[in-house]
Amino acid sequence: MYKTALSLNEQLSANVGDEPFRPQFHFTPRKNWMNDPNGLVYFEGEYHLFFQYNPHGIQWGHMSWGHAVSNDLVHWTELPIAMPEREFMIFSGCALVDWHNVSGLGDGNAPPLLAFYTAFDEARLNQSQHLAYSHDRGRSWTHYDGNPLIDLDIEHFRDPNVFYHAASEAWIMVVALAQRHRLQIYRSANLLEWELASEFGPAGSTAGQWECPDLIPVPVEGTDGETRWVLKVDVDKDFVAGGSGAQYFIGDFDGFHFSIDEARASPTGELADFGPDFYAAISWSDLPSDQPLPVWIGWMSNHQSGRHYPTHPWLGAQSLPRQLFLFEEDRKLRLGQRPVAALDSLRGLSTTLAARKLLAGDRLEILPPAPAFEWAARLDYDEGGAIAIVLADGGTPLLTVLLDSAGGQIDFERHQAANVSSADYGRKIATHLPYAGSSDIRLLFDGSLVEIFVDEGRRVYSACLFPIEALTITCSATEGGVRLGSLELWTMSKSAVI
Numbered sequence: 001m002y003k004t005a006l007s008l009n010e011q012l013s014a015n016v017g018d019e020p021f022r023p024q025f026h027f028t029p030r031k032n033w034m035n036d037p038n039g040l041v042y043f044e045g046e047y048h049l050f051f052q053y054n055p056h057g058i059q060w061g062h063m064s065w066g067h068a069v070s071n072d073l074v075h076w077t078e079l080p081i082a083m084p085e086r087e088f089m090i091f092s093g094c095a096l097v098d099w100h101n102v103s104g105l106g107d108g109n110a111p112p113l114l115a116f117y118t119a120f121d122e123a124r125l126n127q128s129q130h131l132a133y134s135h136d137r138g139r140s141w142t143h144y145d146g147n148p149l150i151d152l153d154i155e156h157f158r159d160p161n162v163f164y165h166a167a168s169e170a171w172i173m174v175v176a177l178a179q180r181h182r183l184q185i186y187r188s189a190n191l192l193e194w195e196l197a198s199e200f201g202p203a204g205s206t207a208g209q210w211e212c213p214d215l216i217p218v219p220v221e222g223t224d225g226e227t228r229w230v231l232k233v234d235v236d237k238d239f240v241a242g243g244s245g246a247q248y249f250i251g252d253f254d255g256f257h258f259s260i261d262e263a264r265a266s267p268t269g270e271l272a273d274f275g276p277d278f279y280a281a282i283s284w285s286d287l288p289s290d291q292p293l294p295v296w297i298g299w300m301s302n303h304q305s306g307r308h309y310p311t312h313p314w315l316g317a318q319s320l321p322r323q324l325f326l327f328e329e330d331r332k333l334r335l336g337q338r339p340v341a342a343l344d345s346l347r348g349l350s351t352t353l354a355a356r357k358l359l360a361g362d363r364l365e366i367l368p369p370a371p372a373f374e375w376a377a378r379l380d381y382d383e384g385g386a387i388a389i390v391l392a393d394g395g396t397p398l399l400t401v402l403l404d405s406a407g408g409q410i411d412f413e414r415h416q417a418a419n420v421s422s423a424d425y426g427r428k429i430a431t432h433l434p435y436a437g438s439s440d441i442r443l444l445f446d447g448s449l450v451e452i453f454v455d456e457g458r459r460v461y462s463a464c465l466f467p468i469e470a471l472t473i474t475c476s477a478t479e480g481g482v483r484l485g486s487l488e489l490w491t492m493s494k495s496a497v498i
Contacts, residue, residue: 016030016031016313016314017030019311019312019313020311021309021310021311021447021448021466022311022314022447022448023317023372023446023447023448023449024371024372024446024447024492024493024494024495025074025320025343025346025372025446025492025493025494025495026300026317026318026319026320026446026447026449027049027068027076027317027318028314028316028317028318029051029053029066029078029314029316030078030313030314031058031313031314032053032054032055032056032057032058032313032314032315033053033054033057033058033059033060033061033314033315033316034051034052034053034054034066034299034314034315034316034317034318035051035052035060035280035299035301035316036051036052036092036159036212036279036280036282036299037049037050037051037280037281037282037297037298037299037318038050038051038052038065038092038093038094038095038115038117038282039065039082039093039094039095039115039117039138040094040095040282040283040284040285040296040297041094041095041096041097041113041138041284041285041286042284042285042286042287042288042291043097043113043137043138043286044137045071046069046070046071046137046138047069047070047071047072047073047284048067048068048069048095048113048138049067049068049069049070049076049297049318050065050066050067050082050083050095050115050138051065051066051067051068051318052064052065052066052091052092053065053066053081055081055084055085058312058313058314058315059307059315060307062085062089063085063089063090063091063120064081064082064083064084064085064089064090065081065082065083065090065115065117066078066081066082067079067080067081067082067138067139069138072342072345073295073321073340073342074321074340074342074343074345074346074495075495076495079139080139082138082139082140082141083115083117083132083141086119086143087121088119088120088121088122089119089120089122090117090118090119091117091118091119091120091127091158091159092117092118092158092159092211092212092280093115093116093117093118093129093159093160093161094115094116094160094161094162094282094285095113095114095115095116095138095285096113096114096162096163096164096285096286097111097112097113097114097285097286098111098112098113098114098133098191099111102171102189102190102191103133103190103191103192104190104192105133105144106135107135109135110135112133112134112135113133113134113137113138114131114132114133114162114191115131115132115133115134115141116129116130116131116149116160116162116173117129117130117131117132117160118130118157118158118159118160118175119147119148120158125155126151126153126154126155127154127155127156127157127158128147128148128149128150128151128152128157129148129149129150129151129157129160129173129175129194130143130144130147130148130149131143131144131146131147131149131191131192132144144192146192149192149193149194150173150175150186150194154177156176156177156178156179156180156209157175157176157177157178158175158176158178158211159175159176159211159212159213160173160174160175161173161174161175161212161213161214161215161282162174162191163215163216163285165253165255167254167255168187168254168255168256169255170187170188170189170255171187171188171189171190171191172185172186172187172188172215172255173185173186173187173188173194174186174213174214174215174231175213176209176210176211176212176213176233177199177210178209178210178211179209180201180202181201181202181203181206181210182199182200182201182202182210183199183200183201183210183213183231183233183258184196184198184199185197185198185199185200185256185257185258187255187256197255197256197257198256198257198258200231200257200258201233203249203260203267203268203269204247204249204268204269205235205238205239205247205269207235207237207238207239208235208236208237208238208239208244209235209236209237210233210234210235211233211234211235211236211280212233212234212279212280212281212282213231213232213233214230214231214232214233214281214282214283214296215229215230215231215232215253215258216229216230216232216283216294216324217229217230217294218230218293218294218324218325218326218335219292219293219325219326220325220326220327220328220333221325221326221327221336222327222328228250228251228252228261228264228265228326228333229250229251229252229253229258230248230249230250230324230326230335231248231249231250231251231253231258232246232247232248232272232281233246233247233248234246234247234279234280234281235247236279236303237303237304240271240273240274240275240276240427240429241276241427241428241429242304242424242427243276243302243303243304243305243424243427244276244279244302244303244304245271245272245273245276245278245279245302246271246272246273246278246279246280246281246298247269247270247271247272248269248270248272248335249265249266249269249270250264250265250266250326250333250334250335251265261333264331264332264333265332265333266332270334270335271431272335272337272460273298273337273460273461273462274410274412274429274431274459274460274461275412275414275451275452275460275461275462275463276302276304276305276414276427276462276463276464277300277301277302277306277449277462277463277464278298278299278300278319278460278462279298279299279301279302279303280298280299281296281297281298281299281319282296282297283295283296283324284296284321291323291340293323293324293325294323294324295321295322295323295324295340296321296322296324297318297319297320297321297322298318298319298462299316299317299318299319300316300317300318300319300449300462300464301316301317301464304422304424305420305422305424305425306464308420308421308422308425309420309448309464309466310419310420310466311448317448317449317464319449319451319462320339320340320343320444320451321339321340322337322338322339322340322457322460323337323338323339323340323341324336324337325337325338325457327458329434329458334458336456336457336458337453337457337460338453338456338457339444339451339453346492346493346495347374347490347491347492347493348490348491348492348493349369349490349491350488350489350490351369351488351489351490352487352488352489353366353487353488353489354487355483355484355485355486355487356483356484357481357482357483357484358387358475358476358477358481358482358483358484359477359480359481360477360478360479360480360481361476361477362476362477363474363475363476364474364475364476364484365472365473365474366472366473366474366475366487366489367470367472368445368471368472368473368489369489369491370491370492371445371446371447371471372445372446372447372491372492372493372494373444373445373489373490373491373492374442374443374444374445374489374490374492375441375442375443375444375445375473375487375488375489376440376441376442376443376486376487376488377440377441377475377484377485377486377487377488378438378439378440378441378484378485378486379403379438379439379440379441379482379483379484379485380437380438380482380483380485381403381405381436381437381438381439381480381481381482382480382481382482382483383405383406383480384405384406384479384480385405385406385477385479385480385481385482386402386403386404386405386406386407386477386478386479386480386482387402387403387475387476387477387478387482388400388401388402388403388474388475388476388478389401389402389403389441389473389474389475390473390474390476391445391450391465391467391471391472391473392471392472392473392474393465393467393468393469393470393471394467394468394469394470396415397415398414398415398417398465398466398467398471399412399413399414399415399450399463399465400412400413400415401413401452401461402478403433403439404433404478404479405433405436405437405480406479406480408432408433408436409430409431409432409433410430410431410432410433410454410459411428411429411430412427412428412429412430412431412452412461413426413427413428414426414427414428414463414465417465417466419466419468420466427463431459433454434454434455434458434459435455439454439455440454440455440456441453441454442454442456443473444492445465445471446492448464448465448466448467449462449463449464449465450462450463450464450465
């Protein structure tokens with residue numbers, strides 16, 4: 001039986017914000033379980049972040065839409081629950097502004113916000129696509145009388161992604177047939193009546209289930225306005241180092257069909273993030289003109305070890321919002337990600353370390369100035385040079401990043417941790433170095449979250465780490481010589497209103 005939503009006072013009564021492992025510049029709820037981001041939309045000066053939320057406990061269940069807003073994608077304020085569980089759970093989905101009231105659901109004063117979501121009827125084991133609308137900037141929602149919009153009478157059919165495709169003059173919905181490893185593409189003229197246009201898949205990884213699709217046009221960096229379509233879909237297990245993760249395909253979309261561009265992109269897909277904790281990312285709709293690139297955010301957790309993470313009274317965090325771009329590498333296009341520029345406003349005390357060269361066996365130990373910090377460095381390799389960067393907790397390695405110029409490879413290894421009761425926590429994965437002679441590293445650590453951007457976001461790694469003692473960064477040359485230059489550290493200010 002579903003539960004009624006908690007009152008605002010019950011939701012906000014806890015005095016929280018400084019617990020062990022609590023992030024300071026990533027969004028976390030005050031308390032209880034959070035997973036997928038939902039309904040990302042910009043409207044009247046506010047970026048909305050809705051999210052899968054359990055109002056009644058610290059583990060998954062009673063799925064509702066939590067809600068937070070920001071005016072800059074950095075400083076977040078949590079609001080009361082937007083859409084509580086009803087006779088069904090409110091699963092993942094999207095939101096948009098119906099600027100011209102094509103749905104007819106406006107009130108005549110301002111364009112309505114529309115939210116598309118999956119309703120999970122646990123008694124019938126049925127998932128169907130529903131619609132709700134808001135006339136008060138997303139603070140309250142009315143469920144559409146004509147729901148469900150699409151009902152195939154099956155259990156694993158979820159996570160609608162809706163956008164307008166100007167070239168074919170139609171609204172598009174992409175939704176996952178999770179266990180069939182297929183995405184269905186629907187079209188509509190009025191956002192209410194939907195007709196199936198095509199299916200995509202199976203393709204790439206067909207492990208686990210497919211979830212949370214996002215189909216977005218992304219600019220190609222260094223070109224005169226070239227844009228290609230990126231189709232992202234998440235895989236819930238047996239994927240990134242054996243766990244959860246996001247794969248993407250690059251190609252063309254004509255409003256009816258998505259096709260992979262096999263001449264310029266991998267036909268088997270690529271990883272969006274090489275870490276164990278980046279899942280269910282979706283992009284913001286209706287971005288303002290001062291955001292020229294697509295921006296998305298993802299759940300910094302996974303379906304294997306995430307429920308065992310030692311945080312309290314909350315469980316689950318969102319990644320940093322990231323700008324998306326495409327870049328060319330080895331005559332193929334790949335997806336890049338970098339934190340939104342507004343994040344720089346959180347930088348506080350700055351420390352610049354003297355450049356130095358490390359030869360095989362040399363070590364440099366760096367003591368971060370605060371539990372929330374940013375570290376940036378440039379690495380120039382001698383021929384055959386390699387360097388290990390280790391994040392450690394009182395001498396115990398938590399994460400090792402090995403950059404090997406001779407092998408042209410980056411190895412990421414999150415080590416098994418005593419304070420995480422999951423055998424699936426330790427993960428190791430490798431990828432190619434974007435450049436052989438040098439690397440730029442940008443590492444952001446926040447309480448228990450680390451995001452690493454290599455070569456301005458051409459490779460990205462996201463993970464949760466749980467140091468009990470002071471965190472240290474150790475750089476050790478393992479082969480040849482490596483010069484460390486542009487070594488900078490910043491403290492990072494608290495940005496979440498908790």
